[in-house]
Amino acid sequence: MTHDAAQAIRDAASALATRWIDPPVLQPAGLYLELAGEDIRARAYMLAGDDDAAFCLRPDMTAPAVREALRDGDWTKPFGVAYDGLVFRRQVDGAKESEFRQIGAEVFASAAEIARREADVTVAALDACRVAGVEPRVRLGDVGVFEALVEACALPESWSRRVKRAFSRPGGLATVLREAASPPAPEESVLGEALAALPDDRAEAVVEELLADARIVLVGGRTIGEIAARLREKGRSLHAPRADADALKLIADMTAIEAAPDVAFDALRTAAKNTAMKAPAPFLAALDRAAARWTAVARDRKPDATFSAGFGRGLAYYDGFVFELEAPTLGARASLGGGGRYDGLLHRIAASQGGGPKSPAGWGAAGFALRPARIAEAVR
Amino acid sequence: MSTLIIGVPSKGRLQEQTLAFFADCGLAISQDGGKRGYAARMAGQAAVEVRLLSAGDITAALRDGDIHVGVTGEDLLRELGAGFQRIIMVKPLGFGRADLVVAAPSAWLDVTTMADLDEVSAAMRARTGKRLRVATKYLKQTHAFLDGRGVDDYRIVESLGATEGAPAAGVADVIVDITTTGATLSANHLKTLSDGLILKSQAQLAASRAATWPPEARAVFAAILDQIEAREHGRALKLVRAAVGAAKAEALQALVVRMGGRLASESEPGLFAFYCPAERAPEASAAAAALGAGPVGVFGSDYVFERTGALSRRFSDDLGPE
Known part of the structure; x- marks a missing residue:
């Protein structure tokens, strides 16, 4: 019964939160466009305000909850907020519900304290499902483990960046691997090579003079210094090392591992012995943290679970552990909700609101949100 | 009605x-x-x-x-x-005719391709936390094109007026817009990227599937399409009249086939008329003249109608059964 599912989630959210909030349904569209990119236009209902696309109907509760917390929280001691409300999503990719209820909680504390509470957040969501009468399957991932994996392979900087960015795109890693296997001919840049031989300030002066002679006015949001620096980088990259194909292959193989958490952690530890992994220590440390977190969750509960270092979540909010709870009997509508750690999102929203006295510098954030209607459906 | x-x-x-x-x-x-x-x-x-x-x-x-x-x-x-x-x-x-293109500041000497734009946008976002701003009226095509090129650290600034002025006005970094000669882009200190062509556009005669198409409407439009096509064929073809004599009939028919033409009539034995692609008409006429005794005349045609026009038939197929 819907009421029971909702009540179970509300109880779980209450346990994490210090107060209930009721964020506005209308949220600034610009915030979501900055956070989630242009794809959000296809997923959220955008409303024309006086300016272009000034508002959207909230497509989730996390970002609105963070905005409320930044505005009203005191940010001197750890706190949590809980919410219960409708979110609105356009019906793309076969999604059935254009509006549905989400109940959840977000907790804020120092990064170190949040790390200790990650297991609590997972447990809260898991137990809410159990109280409501559903035994969910848990899908785990950890963006931090993935980032540590890329770092450990010590790729050239530009390849490291590309691999990390590809992570959140469907098929992105495969694309990067293909590109690495058949590298495009390095673009000839006579200007870049010439500039690379000059000291920084001289290179900038040359570019400035070139533009002045050609009567080109600088428009757009980059400085001459940035343009000169990138020209020099291009010039140098003609002789730069290429990405190690073995390392890229290792990254692809390791992110493809998906198994029961303890099995997956062991497989990843074994794979880390590959010589393509130049500096495995930070990766192994990140893996240990993920394993310890899971042990804390699973100790008394022993849920059906899988871990995948390639499991990232679509909204690109999360930058640490992530989890999703599923009811396999519901097929395409299996997701009951999920959550994770999102320090980066907290700081991006804080920066977009102009910081102010309640700066959350050094703080972290984690939370969960569940869909009571789906849980009720799974109970039936 | x-x-x-x-x-x-x-x-x-x-x-x-x-x-x-x-x-x-x-x-x-x-x-x-x-x-x-x-x-x-x-x-x-x-x-x-x-x-x-x-x-x-x-x-x-x-x-x-x-x-x-x-x-x-x-x-x-x-x-x-x-x-x-x-x-x-x-x-x-x-x-x-006009091209829908991605244009970046001319001063961005390091940016000539979409791959450059991808790297620069990622660097901008990493450094400032802000996405590359793309001014355009063409939201959907811009999104589809940038998405297909793997560029995702950008944000569209919907422009209602003169898009090409947006970077100079400080409200965008790059633009997606229509250009014909590129002169307006250069005047605004912008350049197109070498692989930044999204669409080669031109005016289209277009029909709506959402309209109701009773048989009468289909027939009227089919007649218009047939006339448009007949005019097009009329411009593209010349009518060549050649009196080659009955003995040279086979040779003339072979010539017509070789020139990509079609026999129109034989009005009396040995006097033929055939349609020939306009650009090959002089060559075909000279060859026909060489075959026979009589003079060869070349005539322009206003329209050349067919029993069923290809254009109207294709439209009817696209629209589907009544």
Whole structure:
């Protein structure tokens, strides 16, 4: 019964939160466009305000909850907020519900304290499902483990960046691997090579003079210094090392591992012995943290679970552990909700609101949100 | 009640070219209420109502099925997104040509390709937390194109006025817009990226699947398409008359085939007329003259009609059964 599912989630959210909030349904569209990119236009209902696309109907509760917390929280001691409300999503990719209820909680504390509470957040969501009468399957991932994996392979900087960015795109890693296997001919840049031989300030002066002679006015949001620096980088990259194909292959193989958490952690530890992994220590440390977190969750509960270092979540909010709870009997509508750690999102929203006295510098954030209607459906 | 409603651009160069096109096809459009009227008739087509609308309104009216047929830019049609499924592009008209392109500041000497733009946008976001700002009126095509090129650290700034001025005004970094010569881009200190061509656009004679198409409407439009096609064939073909004599009949028929032409008639034994692609008419005529005794005449044709036009048949297939 819907009421029971909702009540179970509300109880779980209450346990994490210090107060209930009721964020506005209308949220600034610009915030979501900055956070989630242009794809959000296809997923959220955008409303024309006086300016272009000034508002959207909230497509989730996390970002609105963070905005409320930044505005009203005191940010001197750890706190949590809980919410219960409708979110609105356009019906793309076969999604059935254009509006549905989400109940959840977000907790804020120092990064170190949040790390200790990650297991609590997972447990809260898991137990809410159990109280409501559903035994969910848990899908785990950890963006931090993935980032540590890329770092450990010590790729050239530009390849490291590309691999990390590809992570959140469907098929992105495969694309990067293909590109690495058949590298495009390095673009000839006579200007870049010439500039690379000059000291920084001289290179900038040359570019400035070139533009002045050609009567080109600088428009757009980059400085001459940035343009000169990138020209020099291009010039140098003609002789730069290429990405190690073995390392890229290792990254692809390791992110493809998906198994029961303890099995997956062991497989990843074994794979880390590959010589393509130049500096495995930070990766192994990140893996240990993920394993310890899971042990804390699973100790008394022993849920059906899988871990995948390639499991990232679509909204690109999360930058640490992530989890999703599923009811396999519901097929395409299996997701009951999920959550994770999102320090980066907290700081991006804080920066977009102009910081102010309640700066959350050094703080972290984690939370969960569940869909009571789906849980009720799974109970039936 | 008109059987077929056609939307025609109401202003500017696109209107001039559209009216000239129909007039050339013998389908001259005359405005009822003088120059300022917004309804018009088409010569020889009593069942047609012509509505003069802006290209943007024609596009929307095609999407909504408020008109059967319209002339508008392919760039606008494709911007309908999912609504483009409701459009049949019946015939490209060869005018109103323009390219939809990605243009970056000329001063960005390090940026010449989409891959450069991808790297620069990622670096901007990493450094400032802000996405590359792309000014455009073409939201859907921009999104689809950048997405397909793996660029995702960007944000669209919807522009309503002069898009090319957005970077100079400080509200965007790059733009996606229509250009013909590139002169306006250079004047605004912008350049196109080498692989930044999104669409080669031109004016299209387009039909709406969303409109209701009773048999009478299909028949009227088919007749118009047949006339357009006949005019096109008329321009492309010359009629060659050659008196080669009955003895050379086979040789002439072989010549016609070789020239990509078609025999039209043999009005009396040995006097042939055939259609020949205009550009090969002199060569074919000289060869025909060499075959026979009599003179060879070459004539222009206004229209060449077929029993069933390929254009109208293809439209009928695209629209589906009645």
